[in-house]
Amino acid sequence: xxxxxxxxxxxxxxxxxxxxxxxxxxxxxxxxxxxxxxxxxxxxxxxxxxxxxxxxxxxxxxxxxxxxxxxxxxxxxxxxxxxxxxxxxxxxxxxxxxxxxxxxxxxxxxxxxxxxxxxxxxxxxxxxxxxxxxxxxxxxxxxxxxxxxxxxxxxxxxxxxxxxxxxxxxxxxxxxxxxxxxxxxxxxxxxxxxxxxxxxxxxxxxxxxxxxxxxxxxxxxxxxxxxxxxxxxxxxxxxxxxxxxxxxxxxxxxxxxxxxxxxxxxxxxxxxxxxxxxxxxxxxxxxxxxxxxxxxxxxxxxxxxxxxxxxxxxxxxxxxxxxxxxxxxxxxxxx
Amino acid sequence: xxxxxxxxxxxxxxxxxxxxxxxxxxxxxxxxxxxxxxxxxxxxxxxxxxxxxxxxxxxxxxxxxxxxxxxxxxxxxxxxxxxxxxxxxxxxxxxxxxxxxxxxxxxxxxxxxxxxxxxxxxxxxxxxxxxxxxxxxxxxxxxxxxxxxxxxxxxxxxxxxxxxxxxxxxxxxxxxxxxxxxxxxxxxxxxxxxxxxxxxxxxxxxxxxxxxxxxxxxxxxxxxxxxxxxxxxxxxxxxxxxxxxxxxxxxxxx
Numbered sequence: 001x002x003x004x005x006x007x008x009x010x011x012x013x014x015x016x017x018x019x020x021x022x023x024x025x026x027x028x029x030x031x032x033x034x035x036x037x038x039x040x041x042x043x044x045x046x047x048x049x050x051x052x053x054x055x056x057x058x059x060x061x062x063x064x065x066x067x068x069x070x071x072x073x074x075x076x077x078x079x080x081x082x083x084x085x086x087x088x089x090x091x092x093x094x095x096x097x098x099x100x101x102x103x104x105x106x107x108x109x110x111x112x113x114x115x116x117x118x119x120x121x122x123x124x125x126x127x128x129x130x131x132x133x134x135x136x137x138x139x140x141x142x143x144x145x146x147x148x149x150x151x152x153x154x155x156x157x158x159x160x161x162x163x164x165x166x167x168x169x170x171x172x173x174x175x176x177x178x179x180x181x182x183x184x185x186x187x188x189x190x191x192x193x194x195x196x197x198x199x200x201x202x203x204x205x206x207x208x209x210x211x212x213x214x215x216x217x218x219x220x221x222x223x224x225x226x227x228x229x230x231x232x233x234x235x236x237x238x239x240x241x242x243x244x245x246x247x248x249x250x251x252x253x254x255x256x257x258x259x260x261x262x263x264x265x266x267x268x269x270x271x272x273x274x275x276x277x278x279x280x281x282x283x284x285x286x287x288x289x290x291x292x293x294x295x296x297x298x299x300x301x302x303x304x305x306x307x308x309x310x311x312x313x314x315x316x317x318x319x320x321x322x323x324x325x326x327x328x329x330x331x332x333x334x335x
Numbered sequence: 336x337x338x339x340x341x342x343x344x345x346x347x348x349x350x351x352x353x354x355x356x357x358x359x360x361x362x363x364x365x366x367x368x369x370x371x372x373x374x375x376x377x378x379x380x381x382x383x384x385x386x387x388x389x390x391x392x393x394x395x396x397x398x399x400x401x402x403x404x405x406x407x408x409x410x411x412x413x414x415x416x417x418x419x420x421x422x423x424x425x426x427x428x429x430x431x432x433x434x435x436x437x438x439x440x441x442x443x444x445x446x447x448x449x450x451x452x453x454x455x456x457x458x459x460x461x462x463x464x465x466x467x468x469x470x471x472x473x474x475x476x477x478x479x480x481x482x483x484x485x486x487x488x489x490x491x492x493x494x495x496x497x498x499x500x501x502x503x504x505x506x507x508x509x510x511x512x513x514x515x516x517x518x519x520x521x522x523x524x525x526x527x528x529x530x531x532x533x534x535x536x537x538x539x540x541x542x543x544x545x546x547x548x549x550x551x552x553x554x555x556x557x558x559x560x561x562x563x564x565x566x567x568x569x570x571x572x573x574x575x576x577x578x579x580x581x582x583x584x585x586x587x588x589x
Contacts (some may be wrong), residue, residue: 158423159347164442166353170463216347254346257375257398 013084016069020308035103053179064095092122164215181208230268235333244277276325338368342388344379346397376400385484389417390456395422398419403471410464411481417456431470495543499536534573
């Protein structure tokens with residue numbers, strides 16, 4: 001199993017393939033440049049003009065550096081902070097010199113000046129990344145992850161035990177299976193929640209959970225699975241999908257008197273893993289039972305901690321159906 | 336001793352099966368006879384009145400109509416069954432039961448506890464209406480009209496207005512009228528969010544108000560009347576209530 005601690009490099013720089021990091025760097029570099037221009041020139045217009053002049057050199061270097069860092073990311077991730085920072089500095093200075101050679105003859109600026117500015121800006125951004133990492137230090141993130149770890153509703157536990165008790169005399173074999181399912185579900189729930197799991201394992205867990213609910217609810221719960229395109233080797237945080245299915249049962253099946261169709265769909269869209277769960281929307285229940293938003297917020301925050309801006313969670317109500325969809329980057333784990 | 340007549344209401348089939356098993360287990364000690372089962376609140380309301388049940392085992396979390404509301408409607412019966420609430424896990428409900436001296440069992444239920452609860456419920460008879468009201472988390476979704484061996488449910492959202500007349504309160508829906516035996520003050524307290532008082536003897540559904548019209552001058556002062564959505568009838572607004580009702584008009588315009 002792969003741990004998120006390894007994923008981010010023990011104490012090194014963050015993942016330069018992460019969209020959130022890239023966006024932060026772009027924004028920070030431009031803000032800095034604009035801030036400097038504003039400080040150096042008295043008027044807004046003069047400052048803006050200076051910023052635009054600087055941008056002619058800044059933007060190509062910035063974009064080229066981010067592309068180079070993207071390419072070097074897997075290799076950089078293996079280095080500790082200082083060596084990695086030195087490599088980044090080297091890349092940026094090299095690109096700055098190249099850009100200077102192309103653009104500077106027009107402006108007549110000195111190479112040393114360009115390099116000093118590039119080095120200063122890079123140092124500031126590295127310091128910012130360092131700070132950002134400490135603020136979201138692994139220990140802190142882990143503590144938050146554990147607090148956010150999905151918890152099963154006690155209501156579900158006691159009702160399930162009751163259903164198993166009802167089976168023991170009539171159908172001992174089914175009772176055995178049900179207890180095995182429950183045991184596996186609780187093993188997953190009580191794991192520390194930091195290790196990424198394979199999608200195949202999460203799907204197996206979904207099926208165990210569904211089997212127990214089926215026992216309890218019988219024909220009221222009609223489940224359909226569309227898993228043919230599911231990339232079973234994809235890595236994802238544990239118990240990402242199970243709480244969503246539990247929500248679907250709690251809000252879309254239990255409060256209804258009739259048969260409820262619940263659809264689970266997991267597939268791959270390019271380099272993204274997409275999972276959606278759909279259930280009937282029961283109007284009165286939304287207000288009476290509540291709690292749904294909290295479960296979603298919980299998952300949203302966990303996604304943020306694992307994937308930053310690269311994951312997406314959306315829910316909507318349409319045509320009497322409630323649908324929640326999760327999208328995460330596809331990263332294959334060991335077979 | 337004749338067998339105790341028991342009714343089981345629970346939406347999960349295995350849970351009902353488990354209770355049946357337990358009733359069989361305690362039969363030597365306390366003979367019982369199962370007189371009916373229901374898989375949701377509506378079925379319970381439909382089947383219990385004619386079943387002759389003496390004690391009801393009632394799951395509190397059922398689709399359609401929750402256990403507590405079922406019990407509140409059954410309280411309208413002249414000789415309702417004793418009620419034992421059953422829940423897997425609901426801290427708020429359990430607290431409310433304790434506070435209001437209502438009987439309950441926790442799932443999974445154990446045989447000795449079940450026997451003790453059945454005896455106690457038989458002795459106590461139907462729970463007091465006041466205790467049920469206090470234990471309930473909010474307003475009911477239905478009004479109930481008890482007729483000999485039947486309880487008719489009228490959705491609260493269908494009621495346009497409630498009018499007190501002597502001993503009864505008349506519920507007016509688009510389809511017709513029903514009489515219930517509950518004080519208007521209690522109804523106002525329970526359904527204050529949905530209904531607004533326009534007169535000493537009348538509550539009107541906020542959603543049913545189409546507008547207001549100044550009525551012809553009678554005797555001395557002019558007064559206002561409520562125009563209803565879908566009914567030609569007009570209801571007078573008393574002078575005392577007009578200030579509060581007028582605020583409502585302003586709210587609707589805003």
